[in-house]
Amino acid sequence: MKFILTGVPGAGKSTVCNRLLERTSDVSVVNYGDMIFEDAKKLYPSLIQVREDVRKLPRDEYKNIQVEAARKISLIKGNVVIDTHMSVKTPYGFYPGLIPETLHIIQPDGIILLEFNPRDVIARREKDRLAGKRVTRDSESEEEILLHQQVNRMYAISYSAINQCYVKIIDLTWPQQYDFQHTDYAVGKIIEMLNFKL
Amino acid sequence: MKFILTGVPGAGKSTVCNRLLERTSDVSVVNYGDMIFEDAKKLYPSLIQVREDVRKLPRDEYKNIQVEAARKISLIKGNVVIDTHMSVKTPYGFYPGLIPETLHIIQPDGIILLEFNPRDVIARREKDRLAGKRVTRDSESEEEILLHQQVNRMYAISYSAINQCYVKIIDLTWPQQYDFQHTDYAVGKIIEMLNFKL
């Protein structure tokens, strides 16, 4: 099975990926944004310094790099979880993380949306900031985080309509009883999906 | 005119189709899921026993069967109402009922969404269950039914964006004054749409 895994920044998606790799060896996890950034940096070293720079590329160049990364993912055998963003929030508005061409190449079985309580997202981001991580990230209100999650849902459904695949919403808006309970729950659900046979 | 008619399971879509056929002879009603299931069963008798099994087929086989059913529908002359699901709820998440290829073949004039009060849906499903119908159906909360309706709306709009057609929301969330008032109202609206000329 190939699943695209998404969630708003700073909510705990990478933690879910790391825990997933601890819990099972039967899956490859790839970070789509990293793959695109690495390729873009190699091809346009003068233009591309940080991840956001990739959107500076001429549309066709950027598309080629996305397609190339998708092709690499399509060659991975066995279960794959593709860590990516449904959409990125920028000063121009929301920007989609996938295109019909890359979907067609990756042929994901499904898109998984991790949906969080905005208050938890804010708390986790603040913890990151205090730990000196991602200190340049703009702070967002609960309303803005909620909007981003709604927008991501719509992108997921659009992609699924374009390239028939499942859309799984993993609801993590309930209060945790212990640290990383959301992580454990999400990892459990993802493993269930990787093993599920119709 | 060709309309795709959708609504969450157990809310009364089939009743609407039956009543529509009683009220007018100027329309064909086809059940897209049934057509796909029948074809799949004929082609893969050992694999396909129940409707859900069709999603076990390799992606390309399943696509071929969907395309073949769409082709049959495209050959029907006159008014056609296609009874189907925008999305099906499964353990993997929501799964879309249509793909760009089948939309392109069917060329629907519009997609009709029957939207219900979740409480009414629960009551109708309970009535079914007590009558011994669809007893294996999982029970759902009001929130889950509401989410499914919202997800279906997004699928409808995505399909309409892909293959320019109308999206008509028939609101049936108001309280009925008598049994089957929602059915009568929906049938009236559908007949209006079949007869409407711009």
Place this chain on the structure above:
Amino acid sequence: MKFILTGVPGAGKSTVCNRLLERTSDVSVVNYGDMIFEDAKKLYPSLIQVREDVRKLPRDEYKNIQVEAARKISLIKGNVVIDTHMSVKTPYGFYPGLIPETLHIIQPDGIILLEFNPRDVIARREKDRLAGKRVTRDSESEEEILLHQQVNRMYAISYSAINQCYVKIIDLTWPQQYDFQHTDYAVGKIIEMLNFKL
């Protein structure tokens, strides 16, 4: 940059376009609906009298006209703002203003959604009506206007998923301190976006 600018009818989109042209000469503003209507009237003078008539055309003819208008827009050099509707509300339901083919030709950098407080929209429409403008427009409830805005958001995201571009929501739901404050704010944001370099 090429941006598609949208907002529900009667909310102030044209006013935004006019003020934008007063504030900067570095942009062309085109009205997509007008372009399509003019072309359709020339080609089918007996059939097309008012704008709504364009949807009476056979699907292929209508598509050709949309594509031709998109091609004209694609030839305009420099910044372009395309004034259009994400969707039009009709007796058949919502009808999308764009198709994948025209998006592919126009290659917009982004879609801008002007989102208003439904109460403001109703007040502005009433002002129009009292001034004898657009007197045939159907009156709508706050709920209906809200739904239309939500539907437009979903169309924008679907289009953006189909043809990778930004979706910018300009929130104008806050109360104005003076007349045309929303207009000034929206124009400021659009100019920012026209000048923005990643």
